[in-house]
Amino acid sequence: MARAAAAIAKRPLPVTARGQRTRQKILDAAEQVFGELGYHQAGIAEITQRADVALGTFYLYFPDKHAVFADLVRALNYRLRKEIQIAIADVDDRVDQEVIGFETFFRFVERHRNLYLTMAQAQAVAPELYRWHYETLARGYARGLKDAQAKGQIAADLDPVTTAYALMGIAEALGMRWMLWDQRLPAGIARRSLRKLVEGALRPRQGRR
Amino acid sequence: MARAAAAIAKRPLPVTARGQRTRQKILDAAEQVFGELGYHQAGIAEITQRADVALGTFYLYFPDKHAVFADLVRALNYRLRKEIQIAIADVDDRVDQEVIGFETFFRFVERHRNLYLTMAQAQAVAPELYRWHYETLARGYARGLKDAQAKGQIAADLDPVTTAYALMGIAEALGMRWMLWDQRLPAGIARRSLRKLVEGALRPRQGRR
DNA sequence: CTGAGACCTGAATCAGTATTCAGGTTCCAC
């Protein structure tokens, strides 16, 4: 229970390579198990078994179940942002960036099916972290949109934050529909529709005002 | 565990008014508790306490914890669709329908803060139901979009299903951001941006093809 | 009135599982 203040006695990070490897094995197993079963169904026993270490070893690296989960959310957030940043880096039209960002996200979801379940669980298990995840993403996103507005690439009268959340919502919904349910990117019509939606939404209207 | 086939021994619905009232009290309490604490933190004891009935009474109306939860998800889905249908009924431009649908959704979220947590939990607790929830919404949504295309109100080259999921994603993301986090609808700029996004995305492009 | 459904009660049971702990084992600097 004791979810008290900052405290949450961290365990010291392993110093030797062996220890680091073990910690990582646990983290990887945890991603699997949490993603498959959800936070509460996931048992420490199951995690350590898949990580191929003894039960007690878990508590060498994490003070409790909640802690691995938190680490996981942070790691997922970090990797996701990183991958998108890299993918987008040397594209200069914002709409193109958008489309590439989406595809990168979809591919990320493909490699981390568990992302959705993990984040969904986070909403109940670690609300602050959950919110942090989206705010973090939104912050960067909104910044990018503002820059694009300055360059006249997208409509100037859109609120960047609102737009950022809207676009994240689209990514999430289609990521679920396509990558989790269908398990693959859809045929051309759907993909092209996505681009048209984004383009229509963002591009400055020709004639208008 | 026994999540076996259809079976799931339903308890007979109450026949007397008293029984119906009690069942409903439990259902209402359950919505609160699941929404506040999440599926696993929610205890039957807490639910029955808030419903002001004894622990055992719960099992008179629901075979187990899972069953109330499922009922809840179905009820939420039903009410949501109903409210939006009604709100939209006598609006004839699809973009207007869209905007009104969004606002209706936001107000629904305001009255059912717990909707998000409940659905998030559903992803782990009752995946079939979770998916059913979105597919149900999407089906109706896509139908509406197709009709609007037939009337030339929105671009003909958009895939209705893709568009439906994209719009649901936007609603969800902004509902979370505005109604759950800020706890109120935002000022004009943001609201107007939403309309512009939707309008830009859906309306047939003037010049093009 | 009255008795048979229909409802309601809450202490007791019981299974699952997070966490602890009392010892090993590895590894390498000296």
Add this chain to the structure above:
DNA sequence: GTGGAACCTGAATACTGATTCAGGTCTCAG
């Protein structure tokens, strides 16, 4: 080679909380 960090082990503990059940209480048709 060896002592002490740094790691690792897994049975035992402790507790939480869903579900059961033996026995009331209400209510209204006849």
